[in-house]
Every structure is written in structure tokens, then in C-alpha cells.
Amino acid sequence: MYSIEALNLSHHFTKGERVLDDISLRVKEGSIFGFLGPNGAGKTTTLRLILGLLRKQQGDIRLFGKPFEQHRAAALRQIGSLIESPSLYGQLNAAENLLVWQKVYQCPKKRIAEVLDLVGLSNTGAKKAGQFSLGMKQRLAIAVALLHEPSLLILDEPTNGLDPGGIVEMRTLLKILNQEYGITILISSHLLSEIEKLVTEVGIINHGKMVFQGSLDELMERQQQVASLIFEVNRVEQALQMLADQHPTAVIVQGKLKLPALSNEDTAAITRRLVTEGIDVYGITRGDNDLETIFMNITNN
Ligand SMILES: Nc1ncnc2c1ncn2[C@@H]1O[C@H](COP(=O)(O)OP(=O)(O)OP(=O)(O)O)[C@@H](O)[C@H]1O
Numbered sequence: 459m460y461s462i463e464a465l466n467l468s469h470h471f472t473k474g475e476r477v478l479d480d481i482s483l484r485v486k487e488g489s490i491f492g493f494l495g496p497n498g499a500g501k502t503t504t505l506r507l508i509l510g511l512l513r514k515q516q517g518d519i520r521l522f523g524k525p526f527e528q529h530r531a532a533a534l535r536q537i538g539s540l541i542e543s544p545s546l547y548g549q550l551n552a553a554e555n556l557l558v559w560q561k562v563y564q565c566p567k568k569r570i571a572e573v574l575d576l577v578g579l580s581n582t583g584a585k586k587a588g589q590f591s592l593g594m595k596q597r598l599a600i601a602v603a604l605l606h607e608p609s610l611l612i613l614d615e616p617t618n619g620l621d622p623g624g625i626v627e628m629r630t631l632l633k634i635l636n637q638e639y640g641i642t643i644l645i646s647s648h649l650l651s652e653i654e655k656l657v658t659e660v661g662i663i664n665h666g667k668m669v670f671q672g673s674l675d676e677l678m679e680r681q682q683q684v685a686s687l688i689f690e691v692n693r694v695e696q697a698l699q700m701l702a703d704q705h706p707t708a709v710i711v712q713g714k715l716k717l718p719a720l721s722n723e724d725t726a727a728i729t730r731r732l733v734t735e736g737i738d739v740y741g742i743t744r745g746d747n748d749l750e751t752i753f754m755n756i757t758n759n
């Protein structure tokens with residue numbers, strides 16, 4: 459079962475200029491889905507459409523298996539969201555902020571202490587939200603989003619602006635919400651490195667188009683395909699000719715010998731062969747082998 463099915467969404471703000479072009483996105487119940495893309499790719503626009511914060515122009519949105527338009531109120535009761543920066547009352551403390559929303563949502567008062575504990579803000583006492591660090595503000599905003607016990611959280615760049623420690627804290631919190639409370643999470647980010655340890659499914663958007671959707675493992679597989687091994691040698695032409703029989707896809711790039719990714723054994727064998735034939739090897743590096751490079755490759759094309 460899917461918590462979110464957004465199919466064939468297209469959207470434009472000014473006439474003719476499509477900021478979303480036939481986007482489809484499926485988020486499985488119980489998963490943590492990472493929605494990735496560079497600045498201006500269309501992440502926030504997509505999330506606002508899914509939440510009904512923007513009027514849909516083209517496409518279909520189903521939430522929890524039902525068409526969103528006809529079941530809007532019921533769907534929104536099951537969703538907690540944080541879009542762009544959190545809107546908090548700076549002059550109120552954490553519990554007072556939550557009290558405002560507890561009245562709006564009409565949920566039991568005891569939820570305030572529960573969510574404060576969940577996000578690790580139980581000990582902030584009288585401190586006003588305006589004096590919170592960015593990480594604390596983000597966590598308070600998530601506490602607000604959790605008050606009415608949603609089964610789906612939609613978070614737009616919740617790690618934006620956080621320092622490495624804050625990012626780890628956020629990741630830990632989201633993992634707990636997913637694993638212990640069974641909450642499905644859709645989280646956007648422009649940095650794969652910030653969420654790769656968290657997500658199971660990934661969608662990558664660029665210039666309003668989905669350029670990849672699949673599991674993190676599938677993304678890693680793609681990574682393997684573009685990964686390479688680079689040999690720095692003294693006589694590169696001769697090295698290329700020598701290896702041509704066994705490695706026909708080897709090429710010379712910027713004076714270096716570039717081969718597809720190889721096992722450690724093959725790497726050692728090539729090195730031995732080069733040295734035996736009197737070619738000096740100055741260095742061996744693995745290229746394009748991190749996920750961030752894959753992300754850059756996918757989004758640059
Ligand atoms: N209200 C608006 N009016 C006109 N254009 C808009 C509006 N909101 C967004 N856009 C444009 O739509 C495109 C997608 O914007 P969007 O905010 O969805 O991107 P994003 O992926 O969330 O980017 P970021 O990582 O910077 O938050 C951008 O070109 C943006 O300028």
C-alpha cells in the first residue's frame with residue numbers, strides 16, 4: 459500500500475513555464491522516501507501540491523489509497539508537515555507553542571509532554587522559541603507536526619542550515635519515528651549525503667523532471683556502472699595499447715588511463731602487468747565512486 463501516489467503532476471506558475479513536468483512519485487507505507495534535487499528543481503512545489511497548498515493543475519494525487527480531492531480532510535488529519543522554514547511563536551516557549559496547536563487540533567493535552575519528549579525538548583523550560591538554536595526550532599516544528607499522531611510526515615529540507623551534529627540528531631529522531639512509531643516519512647533535501655543514511659527509497663528531481671526513482675541499492679548499482687579506476691603512469695599511450703586486449707573500454711582522460719571500476723584483484727593484476735612491462739605507476743585513484751558524484755552526474759544530465 460502506498461501512502462502517497464502522485465502521478466503525472468505538471469505545474470506552472472507563469473504561463474508556459476513548467477516548473478514540474480510530468481512528475482510521478484510513489485511513497486510506500488512505512489518507508490522513508492528521500493526526495494532529492496538541487497535548488498529550484500521543484501521539490502517544494504511538489505510537496506505543496508501533495509499537501510493541497512497549491513491548486514493542482516494537472517495529474518492525480520492519491521493519499522492512503524484514496525483520491526485526495528474527495529478525501530482531503532481525512533487525509534490531512536493523518537499528515538504532519540514542515541514546509542520550508544518552521545513557523546513558530548518566538549515569544550512563547552516550547553510547551554506554549556504546542557498548546558496553541560493542541561487547541562487547534564483538539565488532541566489530548568498529554569500529547570504536549572509526549573512530543574516534547576520525543577523530539578528531545580523536554581528540558582527547555584521557560585526558554586522562548588525565538589531564542590532556540592536552528593536545530594531546536596526544527597525539532598519544535600516537528601513536535602508540532604507530530605501532535606495529532608500523523609501516520610505520514612512530509613518534511614521539506616528539515617536539515618537545511620543544521621550543523622553536522624544537528625543533522626545527526628535529526629536523522630536519529632526520524633529513524634525513531636519511522637522504526638518505533640511506524641510513521642511513513644517523505645523528506646526532501648538537496649544533499650544526498652545528508653539523507654543517504656536515513657532513506658530506503660530515493661526520487662531525484664531536476665528541472666521539474668524525475669530523473670531517477672528507486673531504492674538506494676539501485677542507486678548504488680548505478681554508481682557502480684559509472685565508477686572508474688584511474689591510473690597515472692609515465693607512458694600512457696603504451697599502457698593503453700598493452701591493456702587493450704583485456705580492457706577494451708580503457709580510455710585516456712587528461713593524460714591518465716581510465717578504466718571501469720575493477721575488483722581489487724584485477725587492480726593488482728593490472729598494476730603488476732604495467733610495472734613488469736617497464737611502465738612506472740605514479741598513482742591509482744577511484745573516481746566517481748561516491749553517491750554525491752552520482753547525484754551530480756544524474757542532475758547534470
Ligand atoms: N510562487 C511562485 N511563483 C513563481 N515561481 C515559483 C514560485 N514558487 C516556486 N517557483 C519557481 O518554481 C521552481 C521550483 O521551485 P521550488 O521551490 O519548488 O524548488 P525547490 O526544489 O524546492 O528548490 P530549493 O532547494 O531552493 O528549495 C523555481 O524555478 C522557482 O523559482
Ligand SMILES: [Mg+2]
Nearest residue numbers: 501502503614
Ligand atoms: Mg524548496
